[in-house]
Amino acid sequence: MNLQTVASSGSGETTSLPSAWTQESALSLFESPLNDLLFQAQTVHRRHFDANKIQASALLNVKTGGCSEDCAYCSQSIHHGVELERESLLDIAEVTKAARQAKDEGATRFCMGAAWRSPNASQMDLIAAMIGAVKEEGMEACVTLGMLNDGQAERLKEAGLDYYNHNIDTSEDFYGKIISTRSFDDRLDTLARVREAGINVCAGGIIGMGEARADRVGMLLTLASLPEPPESVPINLLIPIAGTPLENAAPPDIFEIVRTIAAARIMMPASYVRLSAGRESMSDELHALCFMAGANSMFIGDKLPTAANPAGAHDRDLLERLGLSLEADEGE
8 A cells, every 4th residue: 555656646546445454554554644644535535425515413312321331431330430310211202302403403313322231122112112203303313222132133123223333442452441341242243233134333432542553543443344344433532531430531642533534534435434422622623634534424412421512503613614514404
């Protein structure tokens, strides 16, 4: 792979990419000069997407707290000393209201998250009803419910689910430093169940947990090397939360964020790459660099599960200043 040749051409010529990524080739890509990396990411991006359109998703926590997993970053784990009020599963009316509002704000996909290790049969019935309510609003439906067991992915497919989110969080090598109650292979097993059921896969990870650059590359390599890459790749920035083991984690260098986005775009050219948690801490300039690097999706709404998110008015203003628009605005 010769990024220098690609970047110096400046003519949109065919970019030479490896047929199968390795840790070595992916790391070489990640570490290439930033201008070359951004050039290649934009070149790849424009072959697969409208470079000036952003897909917007909204996220609602339909069940908060009480999770038995010990993910070091998460405020909803029972293993950490976070003061978080547990809430039972929301009712359909609340979900419908939130979905309708998200659609009005420009979201085309509505994601619902529940703090579970794995849903049981009665919970699956309630989630299926929520999926139906979201679909009736004319939106794509996505859920993140933890690990799935036999028949559960098929049940979600029957309910009309479009996307299932299940992040791998980080590289396989670093994973054991973040969570011990669920293995890396458990996560891959759930992704395989989702794919086999015919549901679109949404899988990404988190940066800023103390991982090395090689771990960010390893995370992307795992995703890009799946039998089919995820249709959606959320890139989260750690939000350090008091009471969690990562409450004092140092933020990553901003150019590591940009490089991660660009590498994700190049390694998974047909996937949506989403700016997810952590946008509240990102400057407008960093947002612009990430869009230039190939990010073409973001969460909107002023709150993610238990943390703040930029207000909708600010997002609209930023996109207007950059000459970008939401996919939902097409035809208006």
